Amino acid sequence: MSNEKKRSWAEPYKIKMVEPVKMTTPEERQKAIREAGYNTFLLRSEDVYIDLLTDSGTSAMSDRQWAGMMLGDEAYAGSRNFYHLEDAVREYYGYKHIVPTHQGRAAEHIISQLMIEEGDFVPGNMYFTTTKLHQELAGGTFVDVIIDEAHDPESEHPFKADIDLSKLENLIKEKGADKIPYVSIATTVNMAGGQPISLGNLKEVRKLTQKYNIPIVHDMTRVAENAYFIKQREPGYENKSIKEIVKEICSLTDSATMSSKKDALVNIGGFLALNDDELFDKARNMVVIYEGLHTYGGMAGRDMEALAIGISESVDYDHIRARVGQVQYLGEKLLEMGIPIVKPIGSHGIFLNAKKILPQLSQDQLPAQSLSAALYLDSGVRAMERGVVSAGRNPDTGEHNYPKLELVRLTIPRRVYTQAHMDVVAESVEAVYNNAKEIKGLKFVYEPEYLRFFQSRFEVL
Numbered sequence: 001m002s003n004e005k006k007r008s009w010a011e012p013y014k015i016k017m018v019e020p021v022k023m024t025t026p027e028e029r030q031k032a033i034r035e036a037g038y039n040t041f042l043l044r045s046e047d048v049y050i051d052l053l054t055d056s057g058t059s060a061m062s063d064r065q066w067a068g069m070m071l072g073d074e075a076y077a078g079s080r081n082f083y084h085l086e087d088a089v090r091e092y093y094g095y096k097h098i099v100p101t102h103q104g105r106a107a108e109h110i111i112s113q114l115m116i117e118e119g120d121f122v123p124g125n126m127y128f129t130t131t132k133l134h135q136e137l138a139g140g141t142f143v144d145v146i147i148d149e150a151h152d153p154e155s156e157h158p159f160k161a162d163i164d165l166s167k168l169e170n171l172i173k174e175k176g177a178d179k180i181p182y183v184s185i186a187t188t189v190n191m192a193g194g195q196p197i198s199l200g201n202l203k204e205v206r207k208l209t210q211k212y213n214i215p216i217v218h219d220m221t222r223v224a225e226n227a228y229f230i231k232q233r234e235p236g237y238e239n240k241s242i243k244e245i246v247k248e249i250c251s252l253t254d255s256a257t258m259s260s261k262k263d264a265l266v267n268i269g270g271f272l273a274l275n276d277d278e279l280f281d282k283a284r285n286m287v288v289i290y291e292g293l294h295t296y297g298g299m300a301g302r303d304m305e306a307l308a309i310g311i312s313e314s315v316d317y318d319h320i321r322a323r324v325g326q327v328q329y330l331g332e333k334l335l336e337m338g339i340p341i342v343k344p345i346g347s348h349g350i351f352l353n354a355k356k357i358l359p360q361l362s363q364d365q366l367p368a369q370s371l372s373a374a375l376y377l378d379s380g381v382r383a384m385e386r387g388v389v390s391a392g393r394n395p396d397t398g399e400h401n402y403p404k405l406e407l408v409r410l411t412i413p414r415r416v417y418t419q420a421h422m423d424v425v426a427e428s429v430e431a432v433y434n435n436a437k438e439i440k441g442l443k444f445v446y447e448p449e450y451l452r453f454f455q456s457r458f459e460v461l
């Protein structure tokens, strides 16, 4: 261990194929961002130099995964790749049944429709955009029961995704256990900055929910990254493997939704995993309406094969150390430069504190949206708004939701960029930070009804 501290280490792979990226001029970027309505989701990727919009579906697959693509069994029913995927889910996650879906939100759709009834409440460790929307569309109301520290970018709490047990129990007592179809637990919590939940807390949540007979639905999109933090930070887990920790997390939950486009190292795919036989029957029946037959659920055979292999690679210690290590590298660089970011540094990206960087803007002037546009203008680095625009409107009052966290996410794809890319990103953030006084706010000029951050357009104030 002491050797590990003193010596440098590098990514556990070498590069076999490259994809050129285009450098742009300030004039080209000015034109591109104006045409995109100052929304980085509306930029063409060809106009982007370093793409940190998301780690979703943007990973580089391994040679083993590409080889797996050639073994695709594209049968409509009973594809061999489905059975490999089912085996992988059972071996690495321990869930009994799997229903493949085209991506994570499709699994959220199915579980929400099956479990939530009009007037129900769904507690969770902070909202996620698609998860919350599907809960609402099914007639439920999301209730945030994460610890307060999660809403404070400065708090160095090691497990900011922990559930506040008294918030949870108070909700159960106030609404009644029969109004709570399940508790929603994400590993890690995206909107809090890629923060982990501890196994100690999850065990307590399990005890409490069992007392009231309430199941736990696990958003396991980044469960291996969560397990890495547990190994590093939670006493008693330092000698456990990532695989063991992942399996222990899953064993404390009843069902899971997965966006395989993150942890599991594929460009498309997802699944719903279930232990309950009856619920599985219902989910298997519903998937044929919206996704496809229950042995492909919207995925090609080749993609299921790449996913089965990706799951095994995702729990490899050297992989996960390098993945999270690269994010830590960028975060530490920004901290050294004095840039306000969410602390502790998370697992999948760096979250800039736009409220602090642009104190001249009120939240109505959309600081995080403005900051992400400014960063693109400086260098062609594409980031994502995670503030008032992402939080949407209250479905009852129509007012903006005003989240405490007003952030810009620099999300690092897995196995894609080098340390030099991280240096370029850090220098660009520093340049924008030094010039922050000049950055103006934005106003909405177009706003769609659902998940508005994807397609809204803005103008400079």
Ligand code: P61
Pocket (backbone or CB within 6 Å): 053, 054, 055, 056, 103, 104, 105, 106, 128, 129, 130, 131, 186, 190, 219, 221, 258, 259, 260, 261, 269, 270, 384, 390
């Ligand atoms: C992302 F701006 N995440 O982080 P799907 N749960 C969790 C996710 O992170 C997640 C999904 C469920 C994305 C893509 C994305 O507001 C946004 O496979 C913890 O994308 O359907 C996705 O999985 C949904 C970006 C999604 C967004 C929603 O970049």
